[in-house]
Amino acid sequence: MTAETFFANFGHLVDAPNGVQKLRELILQLAVQGKLVPQDPSDEPASVLLEKIKIAKERLVTEGRIKPPKTLPPISEDGIPFELPRAWEWCRFGALGLIGSSSRVHKKDWKSKGVPFLRAREIVKLSQFGTVNNELFISEELFQELSNGGLVPEENDLMITGVGTIGIPYIVKNSDRFYFKDASVLIFKNHYGLYSRFLSCLLRTPYWIDTIHKESMGTTVHTLTISRANEVPIPLPPLEEQKRIVAKVDQLMALCDELEDRQQMQQQGRVRLNNAALDALLTAREPDEFADHWQRISTNFDLLYDHPETIAKLRAAILQLAVQGKLVPQDPNDEPASVLLKRIKAEKERLVKEKAIKKDKTLPEVEGLLHPVPDGWVWSRFQDVTLLVTDGEHSTPPRVASGVPLATAKNIRDGYVDLRVTDFVSEETAEKCWRRCYPRHDDILMVCVGATTGRLTVIKDPEDFVLVRSVALIRPFTPGILPEYLSVLLRSPVGQNQIWGNVKQSAQPCLYIGKIKAIEVPVPSTSEQKRIVAKVDQLMSLCDELEVKLNQTEQHSEKLLEATVRQLLVA
Structure with missing residues (x-):
């Protein structure tokens, strides 16, 4: 596949996850491999440019500037990362200019105004946005010194x-006027008038990023030292081709934008359409209205649910x-929920009298305003x-091996x-x-x-284990109340909204037992x-299958993009 074919298929290929970002990386990589624009035999070869740099460097040394x-080590045949066009040259980064750092500025010299003093984080923001809110400064006198x-x-x-x-x-x-932090930021002094925009493109390529990370010093924090930066092999095209490359990169990046x-x-439109369709379904009050909205979702299902996140x-x-x-x-032959709740209430009163359970505190009457329910249903708390709502051990139990x-x-x-990774307590504890x-x-x-x-989860035939304070235990009044139904409620938006609406916000969110009971x-x-x-289980299984298929489609798109990238880079 040629580059032209690839560009003609942008819309298809960039549907892969992070497709546009990978496309940007590909454009930059093709640029520094000499595959983005045609070579012009009339261009002055890069070897001549390197010779001019060498002469200019010797002059600056002689002048004491x-x-x-x-001396930088030569690049061996084995050290060449990839083949270049005829008029290009491999050279060390340090051969193109002076790479250095700043003089040490002590923390005591930092000021709240003056000349901006930039660290790596500010350089990243300048690179991304072209502007930055300066936080640190040094005095005008120190800057002059x-x-x-x-x-x-x-x-x-x-x-x-x-x-x-x-x-x-x-x-x-x-218009820039600033100083910078030593070691945190390196400077490439462009003494020899190189085309800085081409160098900037080069320093954004996967090749550059992979190279400096592969051998960057440091463990928890990556660092790029002056000596390492000096030795990075750089693909250098003729100066005129550098300008053509940058122009083409600008054009293609605009297309990526x-x-x-x-x-x-398109994604925002899908989200709006999806939200509107579901909202209409959830707010439908009459069966005919509900059926109509459900039919619309069914008809447009492939459009509404074409990404895993939906x-x-x-x-x-x-x-x-x-x-x-x-x-x-609903089945009119079903026993009404009001009868079920009366039976549960009577049974709980009996258990309280027998001291098998504690008497519940009186809670306010349920208003049932969260949403309408069908005939035969009842709002309760x-x-x-439930027979029991409690939580695990509050004091820290002693651990054993x-x-x-x-x-x-x-x-x-x-x-x-x-329970694959847990602490343990003794049988006595x-x-x-x-x-x-x-x-x-x-x-x-x-x-x-x-x-x-x-x-949450409903536990089935569990092995013995102990709970701590961070886990609540809810025991439904079975067989009248199914734990799986309460699980459906707690996982639903109306359940989650009540949970998080009653959470005490502190250093750690906390939902107290009294709030769960209510x-x-x-x-x-x-x-x-x-x-x-049964219906929820059936539909969730279908969602699982759909999610797998959509993920497989995305993975296929990603593999297609990666294969195309590899083909272009080695072509």
Whole structure:
């Protein structure tokens, strides 16, 4: 596939994840391999340019304006990263100009105004946005002193980040006046009038980034040293070709901008269409209205759900429809929920008298204003449909090397408990903890402390383990109340909104037991609960299948783009 064919297929190929960004990288890589614009045999070869640089460098040394540079090692045949066109040359970066750093500026010399003093983070922002809010400064007097004896940025010099996000270039403008932090930022003094925009393109290529990271010094923080920067092999085209390359890069980057804008507009349109379709479905009050909106979604399903990220909203809509009573038809022969709740209330009163459970605190009457429910349903509260709502051990239990697993918030996953990595407590400690909270079959475990508050699972035939304070245990009043139905409610938008609406915001979000007991529950008959759970399971399985297919489609697009990139780079 030729470059022309590739550009003709931009719209198709950039649909891959990060497609436009990869396209930008490809353009830059093709540029520095001499594959983006045709060569002109009348151009002065890069070898002549290098000779001119050498002569100019010797003159500056003789005049005492620069120190004699260190001899750079030659580039061996084995050290050539890729083949170049005939008039191009490989050279070390340090052969093209002086790479250095600033004089040390001590922290005591930092000021709140004066001459801007830039670190790597400011250079990154300048490179991205062309402007930066300066935070640090040095005095005018110190700047003048440093200017007399050190390297000061001048027009067409390159500033290059040396720590953190290394190798990011910024071309110094005529209007720029600043100093920079030693080691944090390197400077390429463009003594020999090289085309700085081509060098900036080069310093954004995957080749440059991969090379400096491969051998960057440092462990937790990458660094680019002067000596390492000096030795990076640089592909140098004739000066006139450099200008043609930059012009072509500008043209293609503008096209990438247009593609990116178009993609964003398409994505925003999809999101708006998706939100409107689901909102109409969720707010439909009459069966005919609901059926009409559902038919529209069915007709446009491939358009609405063509990206994996749209599936999350579909899942949420399914759960919301379930607890609104719109997912399965009602059966007039079902026992009304009011009868079920009366029976549960009578049974709980009996258990209180027998001292098997504690008496619940009186909570305000449920207003049932969260959304309408069908005839036969009743709004209630969690404490009215559960036998127990509690949480794990509040005090830190002593750990042992092996024994009974200790489950924390991190062990509670969506739909299962992961006990592969836990601390342990002794059997004796576990027995004490279980007097307060003993997880058993059909209990709901829900994270109630931390960023994952609201994540939950229904446990089935669990092995013994102990819970800590960050996990709440909810025991539904079975068989009348299905734990799976309460799980549907808690995972639905109406459930999650109540959870996070009652979370105490502090250093760590916390949902107290009293707030869980007060959560409002739309209660259908037991028979309808079963139908709802079965339908939710069926639809969630279909969502799983759809998500897998969409991910596979994206992976295929990504592989196609990568294969095209490889083909172009080796062509």
